Amino acid sequence: MSEPVLLFGADYSVYVRICRIVLAEKGVDYTLHPVDIFADGGPPGSYLELNPFGRIPSFRHGTFELYETDAITAYVNEAFDGPDLMPSDIRARARARQIMRLADTEVYKHLVWGVYVPWKDKGVLPGLGRAGLILGELQRLAGENWLAGGQVSLADAHVYPMLTYFSMVPEGAAKLAQFPRLALWMEQMRELNSVVFSRFSEEKSGAGSL
Template identity: 30%
Template sequence: MSKIVLYGFDGSTYVRTVRMLLAEKAASYELVPVNVLKGEPREPAHLARHPFGKVPVLDHDGFRVLETSAIAAYLDEVLPGPSFTPDNPKDRARMRMAMSFIDSYGYGALIGVAGFHLFPDFIGGQNEEAKQQAIATSRRVLAELMKLRGGDAHIAGARPSLADLYLAPICFYVGLTSDAEEVFAVDGFAPWWERMQAMPSYQATAPQLG
């Protein structure tokens, strides 16, 4: 039996992406706590695992993988169970575009909105102007992601892919705020969000808040 160790904490959206995938694959694993809100990723013990002080970090049978896109692609390939990588080049390109949009433009903006309400210290305090900018950017990113989705049920096709597992955990936090209605008022977002919230792997990985 192969051994999977995941460093991170359940409050991290990127860690939840990997946890959703592991749940979908019915894989057992050990979660070693590294609390982002307490600054633990920046402590020497974790910097030895990840030079830029981020979670998640994955160890699989002694092989270490850093960065969520690499971790998710690796686990999707090596673990049995349903695939979260589309079976054709165009849909794979849509998935990768979406993941890059989220990494490059979406995560910071959406977490900027959520952090304003839920964890202001983590984002450097409550700045109303920064929040308004984050709302505008979040809406642009969600609009582009829903354009990529087009008429499909999920971002890169009929089945959920890694792109969907990337976005849902971030939307979870925005959904807890009074700005959710405005951020989520994007064509095509509501049915996608309903489908994601209904996924058992989404429900099984909800962070323990408070």
């Protein structure tokens, strides 16, 4: 499949970064087409033809268009050569999917929007809420080396950008350190080229913006 691959979104976005990590792990050449959802007046009207909800990312491969990150990453994993980013074992695959949904429903909602965003936007830390529960559960579910087993999977790509923002909050980093296997996994992730190449600007500059 040599049709061009385009990813639409912004490099500050958790969900865009998930796709970028997956594309890089698969070795897929792609162009990141910038779409800023926080621009005055929102994203350009033409973007709504790709995603009528105005959320990022969206994806195009040739003429095939998709939005929703889990659909994009599953498609990329299946449509391109490169390592299979879902475990072959049925139960490990189920675990990967469980972890990804947990990331969407708990990590993104409570640790990114509930902790990082108010801290960054208003300098307010509303409390860590259910961080202990969420991190404990992630650590309990995690495999030996990577989240869903012996190899990097879509689950690793899904969780890492979210926990990166959480760990930019000093109290978040301290909380994460209480879960040593998870903290070790974060360190391991940080070394991957796919993760280095998709770094948030705050990781490079120390500033803060979602």
